[in-house]
Structures are given as structure tokens and as C-alpha cells.
Amino acid sequence: MKQRLSKREKYLTVVLLAIFVIVYFFSFIEYTYRIPILVGTIVMCVFFLLLFREWRLQITTCRIIWGITICIILLEMRRCIVPDLHGMLYFSLVLLILLIFKKEYIGTLNCILNIVYIMGLFFAIFTIVPIILPNIYVNLIVPLMRTNGNFDVIFYLGKGFYSGLTNQASINAVYLSFGVGACFLLLLLNNDKKKRIIYLIILIFELFCILLTSKRGPFLYSLLSMLIVLYFNSERGKKIRNLLFLVLVLTSLFFIIYYSVPSFNMYMTTFLEGKSQLGDFSNGRFALYDAAWNFFKDNKAYGIGWTNFRYIYFRYIDVHNVYLQLLCENGILGAIPVYISFVFCYIFTICKIKDIKKMGGVPYKLILFSLYMQTFFLFHSLTSNALYDYYISYFYFLAILIVDNVWADRWNKLVIGGL
Numbered sequence: 001m002k003q004r005l006s007k008r009e010k011y012l013t014v015v016l017l018a019i020f021v022i023v024y025f026f027s028f029i030e031y032t033y034r035i036p037i038l039v040g041t042i043v044m045c046v047f048f049l050l051l052f053r054e055w056r057l058q059i060t061t062c063r064i065i066w067g068i069t070i071c072i073i074l075l076e077m078r079r080c081i082v083p084d085l086h087g088m089l090y091f092s093l094v095l096l097i098l099l100i101f102k103k104e105y106i107g108t109l110n111c112i113l114n115i116v117y118i119m120g121l122f123f124a125i126f127t128i129v130p131i132i133l134p135n136i137y138v139n140l141i142v143p144l145m146r147t148n149g150n151f152d153v154i155f156y157l158g159k160g161f162y163s164g165l166t167n168q169a170s171i172n173a174v175y176l177s178f179g180v181g182a183c184f185l186l187l188l189l190n191n192d193k194k195k196r197i198i199y200l201i202i203l204i205f206e207l208f209c210i211l212l213t214s215k216r217g218p219f220l221y222s223l224l225s226m227l228i229v230l231y232f233n234s235e236r237g238k239k240i241r242n243l244l245f246l247v248l249v250l251t252s253l254f255f256i257i258y259y260s261v262p263s264f265n266m267y268m269t270t271f272l273e274g275k276s277q278l279g280d281f282s283n284g285r286f287a288l289y290d291a292a293w294n295f296f297k298d299n300k301a302y303g304i305g306w307t308n309f310r311y312i313y314f315r316y317i318d319v320h321n322v323y324l325q326l327l328c329e330n331g332i333l334g335a336i337p338v339y340i341s342f343v344f345c346y347i348f349t350i351c352k353i354k355d356i357k358k359m360g361g362v363p364y365k366l367i368l369f370s371l372y373m374q375t376f377f378l379f380h381s382l383t384s385n386a387l388y389d390y391y392i393s394y395f396y397f398l399a400i401l402i403v404d405n406v407w408a409d410r411w412n413k414l415v416i417g418g419l
Helices: 007-024 031-051 061-079 085-100 103-132 134-144 147-157 169-189 193-212 216-233 236-260 262-273 285-298 322-359 361-380 390-406
Strands: 057-060 413-416
Touching: 007 031, 007 085, 007 103, 007 390, 031 085, 057 061, 061 085, 061 322, 061 390, 085 390, 103 134, 103 169, 103 193, 103 361, 103 390, 134 147, 169 193, 169 216, 169 361, 169 390, 193 216, 216 322, 216 361, 285 322, 322 361, 322 390, 361 390
Parallel strands: none
Antiparallel strands: 057 413
């Protein structure tokens, strides 16, 4: 029998879902409206504290580390050439949610996992709409997007980049990758054969849709994340065998589709060649890396300031490598705390998998999902602006919340009296 959500869990679920509106439907919300929505969500969190006065603030190792890190980020934002109000509100909201979340709210996190799975399938369906119903997509769906994204969607659609319900194929690929992770875990941990077949079909469908976006990174990082989750989920004697089996199945499916569907050849050409206006395999990233490294060498200690690369570098674009951008903009002193936070949370997650596996059920499913999301984020940060693109980093912080709430022991939890 499914456990019903408590009143507090229901309210906090509504708070998190309000942020999902911003995240998942980013392409449909004008920038001027996203800020009021963020402010409204912060007010909802504060109201949560006032409504449920009998609460206990749990300060854990994860929260201390990420709390300090986010405070450093907020301080760094004071050096922005152009004030990033959206970013300041976002990180303030994340810090607030990290503080008010409790271990007892595991039902809320389970709901979020199911929503990620459903939304992944939803975006996958709309990814193939331009192929099946091109007129409906161009005439009815594209006009709903933000004005400055309409032309880009149609322009890149002709070049084989399918963005679905977003204004960028890269955003669509990330949403699909999140859905792949949720679907993979439902497949991996479900004992019902019929449901496993359904999940497998959906998983293959979502992976195929990622290929349609022509984004190599999310596709490869999704596969690597699944392999790592499979490795830590398997028993010691079965780890290598299961990994090889998954690789064999995925490789076989790829070649079957490649030689059976003629149009798929065109999509793979776009995917593998990395078509871009710049005409190189890195899509111009190597030039960005070189510029960021030179900025870092001139400002090693403090960097050039949070998000200032896009304003100093003439292309008005981010570095597309989170680790290098942190060095460039924050310097050694500002980048190291963020690096430590990334590494600590990832190692902490891996160390607790074995213990939580004994508990089974929802906690184990959630921590594997957290492992997948963290792995994807850390890989994706090598070639994207994952920390600065809030539609990605939001899910990463959710993954941190999951780890922080499915495991708490006397060495990792300090409970402070409530209001």
C-alpha cells in the first residue's frame, strides 16, 4: 500500500513544482515573468516556515558545505558587470530549500522522480512531432515560444536539430537525459516483467530522441551515467558482466536502427560531425577555453568576476566548461570551494549506496537516481554551462537534497531546536 503524503510534504511538493514550471517550460516564459515567479516561490517557502511552526532545522554535512558554497557564489555575484537578479534569486531559493527540507519529506522527493520520468516521455513525444506533424509544430507550437527563439527553432530544425518544446536543442536533450535516468531506474528496480518491457521501450525511444537533437554530449553522458549506476547497483561478481551486456545491447540497437532506417543516417551524420556555423568538431569551444585560460592566468587569485566572461569576451557567450569558467571568473580562491562541494557530495553518495541498499524500496531508488543526476551533471559540466544554466543546476541540487534526506546518522546530523 502506497504511503500518503503528509500535509507538509504536499505543501513542499507544490513549492518544488512551482520551480518546475520555470525549469521545464523555460522556452514559454518571458524573462520578465520568470523573476516574479521566483520571488513568489521564495515567498511560498517563507510561508512554509510560518505555517508549520513546529519544525526542526536539520544541519547536515552536505548542507553546511553547499550552504557555504552558495553564500560564496552570492558574494561573487556582487562583482557582476551586469547584475544577475535572476541568478541571485535562484541561488537564494536553493539555499532556502536546502535549509527547510527534512528527512521525513522523502515522499515529496519520490513524487519529483515520477514527474521527471513523465516529463521526459512528454518531451520525447514532442521531439518527434516535427517529423510526424511538421505543419502543426511550425504553425501552432513554435509561435507559443518566446519571440527571440522562434526563428532559431525553425532555422536549426532545417539543419537536423530537433528542439521539441524548447527553443534550443541542447535544452531538449538535457530534459530527455533526465527522463532517461528516471526511466532507467524504473526499469532496473522493477520486478514486473510487463512493466520492464514498457520501460525498456520508453528508454530506447528517449535515447533515440536525444539523437534527433544532434547533441553528442547529453547522449554520451546519459550512457556513461547509466553504466555507472548499473555498476554500483550490481553485486561484486556481476558488475563487469552487466556492464558488458548493456553496452552490447545498446550497440546492437544502434546498428539495427542505423541500417534499417534510411533517414536515421542523416541524423547521425549531423550528430557525429557536430555541424555548426563555426565548422569545427568542438563547435568553437576550444577558442572559448583558450580565452578563459588566458583570463585566469591574468587573475589567478580572484578571477574576473561571476558571469563576467560573457561581457568581457566579445562573443557574449559563456565558456561551456564549468570547471574552467569557475577558475576564470572566481579564481583559485572562489573555485576550490565549489570543486570540493562537487567531489564531497559525489563521494558521499557512492559511500552510502551500499548501506541504503539494505533498506531497499524508495530510499534506494532515490539515491541511485541522485547518483545518475550527479554523474550526468559532472560530465555535462565539461562541455556546457551546467552550473550557470539554471534549468540544469536545479536538478543537480535536487539530487543533493535526495542524498541528504535518504541518509542521516548521528555522525552526519545535528538537530537544532525549532521555532
